[in-house]
Amino acid sequence: MKTAIPRTQRHVREPMPASAEDTAPAFEWLTAFALRMRSESESEPILSAVDSAIQETFPHYLTDVEVHREVRAATRAHWFGFLAVIGRSQFEARPPAEAVNGARTVARRGYGVDMLLKTYRAAQRGLWRYITQVLHQQIPDPQLRGAVLVIFWEHSTLWLDTCLDGIVAAYMDEREHHTRNSDAQRTEIVQAILRGEPAPPADSPDHLAHSMDNVHVALVLWTDPEVPARYATGLLRDYAAQIARALGAPPPLLISSGVHGLWAWIATSHLPDIAAVAPPPSAHLHLALGTPRPGVAGFRRSHLEACAAQRIATSAQNSGAVTAYQDIDLVCLLTGDGDIESVRALIERELGQLADRSEQGARLRDTVFEFLCAAGNIDAAASRLGVHGNTVRYRLKQAERRLGHPIETRRVHLELALRCLEVYGEQLLPAP
Missing domain, CATH: 1.10.490 (Globin-like)
Incomplete structure (x- = not known):
């Protein structure tokens, strides 16, 4: 037409x-x-x-x-x-x-x-x-x-x-x-990857010059509406570059998402500590972060998480300048951003080495679950499991070694992960 x-x-x-x-x-x-x-x-x-x-x-x-x-x-x-x-x-x-x-x-x-x-x-x-x-x-x-x-x-x-x-x-x-603009082709390729299409190979002319095999941290950045549109993109690009440097990464992959917004991905060869990300240099800039994840699947998943974090940040009164998905994942799951892959990611992250498919791993998970259901009462957990209280104590210590922290440190997240696993079964455990 x-x-x-x-x-x-x-x-x-x-x-x-x-x-x-x-x-x-x-x-x-x-x-x-x-x-x-x-x-x-x-x-x-x-x-x-x-x-x-x-x-x-x-x-x-x-x-x-x-x-x-x-x-x-x-x-x-x-x-x-x-x-x-x-x-x-x-x-x-x-x-x-x-x-x-x-x-x-x-x-x-x-x-x-x-x-x-x-x-x-x-x-x-x-x-x-x-x-x-x-x-x-x-x-x-x-x-x-x-x-x-x-x-x-x-x-x-x-x-x-x-x-x-x-x-x-x-x-x-x-x-x-x-x-x-040359950004148009890059945007089309990224949107295709986000839809689930394969990433272009490294020797392809469509390659993004962004290593898909590395660990990815997705960023969603935006400014307040009062920031003039002609300045917004430059401010957001500079902040994204600052974050990449702080994480010891090369320049990020950047995609304009609107006159006041920017999508970015930072690729690292190591698992970055996103807690090191500094707040934006201006009160009119905002950032939502996905969790670090490897490969093309991580590229997509981290972006979905960053978008979910942005939704919470723009609708909640108590949000700060930086909103990390890993800090509000339960809120996201409870308010409409959950899917089976989000639950799978929660289980993998919270259980860590406790998420293996061995008989011993299942036994330790059952013990932690019964312990949490019994409100931390070891004798009650032992009764439910049909074992001695000392056996429960021993298994809990083994479980904490695998988790890398005391059970109480992430009690709510851990119990939710175990309850989801109880409903869905081993299909949500990481592949061996």
């Missing part, structure tokens, strides 16, 4: 055909309405209704933290921009900077322009549904209500159609620039 997008970024509304006397009460009502709605608390229900309408059309926005955040910022900016002109018979419509940034992020993620347009149409439906209900509740006079509905519909449609010219133009410019 051929796309011809005019680059108009403003439009002066023509006077309505109805007389000023007929429309004056409606404009007065809309002016008073706009004044009330400029309060964040008053506008939140409307913004939430629009957000819900978008999510009904595109549920995956919920799992894409950065795109969802940009879409919400664009919705809010549109609404407050529209409120500033809603009570006027003539007005100028210009796409807010947040909406332009959102379009650029959608382009960088490889989404089609049809998704951008459908998102705006879904938002328009959500707004119209909500406003129709509000007006029926607040305007008992059917004549006034009808006049307000007509003006609101005409103004909102004109606002959207005019702003979309500039928004789609920004999308097309970003898509064209991204296609010409």
Whole structure:
């Protein structure tokens, strides 16, 4: 389909055909309405209704933290921009900077322009549904209500159609620039790997110059919206490079995830200590870390973990500047980021050498499990196992040697891993 997008970024509304006397009460009502709605608390229900309408059309926005955040910022900016002109018979419509940034992020993620347009149409439906209900509740006079509905519909449609010219133009410019950029091919290769396709071999022209055989630490970095988009990428790239140096690694593999976001992978020949990662140099920068994992599977898994950590960091009030998945993995599992592979990873990490498939390993796991179920009572655990209390003590010491730490150090994580193993069986143990 051929796309011809005019680059108009403003439009002066023509006077309505109805007389000023007929429309004056409606404009007065809309002016008073706009004044009330400029309060964040008053506008939140409307913004939430629009957000819900978008999510009904595109549920995956919920799992894409950065795109969802940009879409919400664009919705809010549109609404407050529209409120500033809603009570006027003539007005100028210009796409807010947040909406332009959102379009650029959608382009960088490889989404089609049809998704951008459908998102705006879904938002328009959500707004119209909500406003129709509000007006029926607040305007008992059917004549006034009808006049307000007509003006609101005409103004909102004109606002959207005019702003979309500039928004789609920004999308097309970003898509064209991204296609010409050498980063585009690298992004396509990385996204293919994340989908489960094999990584290009080292002698391939598509090789990423990033060793897939090493241990990988995935990073998801982002800035607050108030950081100008033209500065955000540079700040995030510098911070990612700083982290790589701190972990004794070569420069990271970097992929732009949006105008305020960056995906990165650090490859090391050793198991890095991610606790050594320094906080970002600015309060407006944020970092989510996956756990270090080897090979192509580790490349994917660590990224999924970093994205899960980002979701928690952007939705929790108590999150810090750096959020590591290994510190919040149980929260992630309990709030929607869990799958069978996440459980398998939890078991492998928490049980360590206690996760072997030998008869002795199974016996030690059973002993630790019964000990935990008995709230740390050795006699009760011995009774449940049908052995002497000293046997339980001996096995617990053996188990702690394999774990590398006292049972109490990671009690909750350890018990959860053992409970998952009890349900699923040995299929979740690491391959021998």
